[in-house]
Amino acid sequence: MGSAQKLLRWYDLHGRTLPWRKTRDPYRILVSEIMLQQTQVPRVILYYASWLKKFPSWKRLAQASNTEVIHAWAGLGYNRRGLMLRDIAREVVERGVPQSEEEWRELKGIGPYTAAALAAFTLDQRTVPIDTNIRRVLGRLLLGIPYPQPEHDARMREAANDWLPKRRRYADIPQALFDLATSICTKAPSCAVCPLREDCLTAPKFLSGSVPIPKAMIKKAIEKRHRDKSYPDRIYRGRILKLVREANPRPVSISAIGSAIDPAFDPVLDKDWVKAMVGRLMKDGFLKEKADEINLA
Ligand code: SF4
Structure with missing residues (x-):
């Protein structure tokens, strides 16, 4: 059994049940993806249902004023994301719902990760969205790099293309990778209990203790702060x-x-x-x- 199949088998047993995983509707998936950018899953769960109640469709969101959007987004942080979501809805109402990863990328505000995520989750297209979590797992599994960085993405995409299964569960693969990344293949991974350890190019390094765990892997973005203020x-x-x-x-x-x-x-x-x-x-x-x-x- 290949490691992609092992991952799916693990996901079937241990994957999280999240509201946006129960749908293939592009609007609902996009709402979840934008909310999940820089906001933790438990908080998104709290706001997701109320947002969909208030704005149940592209059309309704496209009609929303700035005030309505800012009110509904309150609590999720980074308010600009709410307005960007409304602007994307306006474009979709005008142009129609994109039918491929490439078409999603043509919309303002949709980056490579979100376009790939929408293609995988709504169309079951054979693609892997690469964010920090997925980069960590695939970089370790397929490239043997303990702490992969964005400059490894091109190689990772090539390797992932060979690795993706023939069976069409392309919507589940990224979700399974997210769950593995947040529960087992974390910054300091638990390779001993990982379902992919026999196939993983980095597991021997971690298991032998030859990889030092860096204290601060990601340099925190320097946030603008005034004088001696407590917060950015x-x-x-x-x-x-x-x-x-x-x-x-x-x-x-x-x-x-x-x-x-x-x-x-x-x-x-x-x-x-x-x-x-x-x-x-x-x-x-x-x-x-x-x-x-x-x-x-
Ligand atoms: S074996 Fe270790 S490094 Fe490899 S995917 Fe699993 S947890 Fe990550």
């Missing part, structure tokens, strides 16, 4: 948006924002910082300003 700017931008959302339809005075989002706000040292964050939120299409007051765009 994106957290304070989120607070501004929350403030405006909760006040809506009443506008919020710009001069009232600083102390509302930061107890240590300094009117001299932090004034321009708040203004810059408001400017960024306006540029991103979340807010509009009128006479020193802001509201949802």
Whole structure:
């Protein structure tokens, strides 16, 4: 039995039951994929059903205003993703639902990973979406690299193409890889209990203890932070948006924002910082300003 078949057999027994795995509907799959970008699975589960209740179709989402989207997305973080999802829905309503990975890639906001995921999950196409988790498993299994990086993706794609099974379960393979990546083939993998250990090119290295586990594999993106603030700017931008959302339809005075989002706000040292964050939120299409007051765009 090949390692892809072993993976599927393991997945049939141990795979997670997640709401978006029960459907092949492109809209529902896309919603889950966008929500899962930078948000943990348990949190997405909480918001997924309510989003679909509010916006059950491409058409309904395409009609949604910025305010509606921002309200519904509240709690998922990185609000721009909600607006991007709405914009993709508008394009789909206009052009029709893509019928291949290549067609998905033509839509603004859909990158190579999401296009491959949609092709696999909705069309059962023979492709493997490569994200951090899948890269880790396939790089170890097929290339013998303990900590694979994006520069290995091209080789990985070639190797995955030979590795994919003949049997058509292309929608299940990435899901199985996700589950293995988060439960067994983690940063410090548990090769001894892995269903793929006999086929894995890296298992002998890990099992012999000859691979040092790096303390910080991924350099954390350097997030912009003002002076000695406790959090990066994106957290304070989120607070501004929350403030405006909760006040809506009443506008919020710009001069009232600083102390509302930061107890240590300094009117001299932090004034321009708040203004810059408001400017960024306006540029991103979340807010509009009128006479020193802001509201949802
Ligand atoms: S044997 Fe180890 S390194 Fe290979 S896929 Fe399994 S957990 Fe990952």
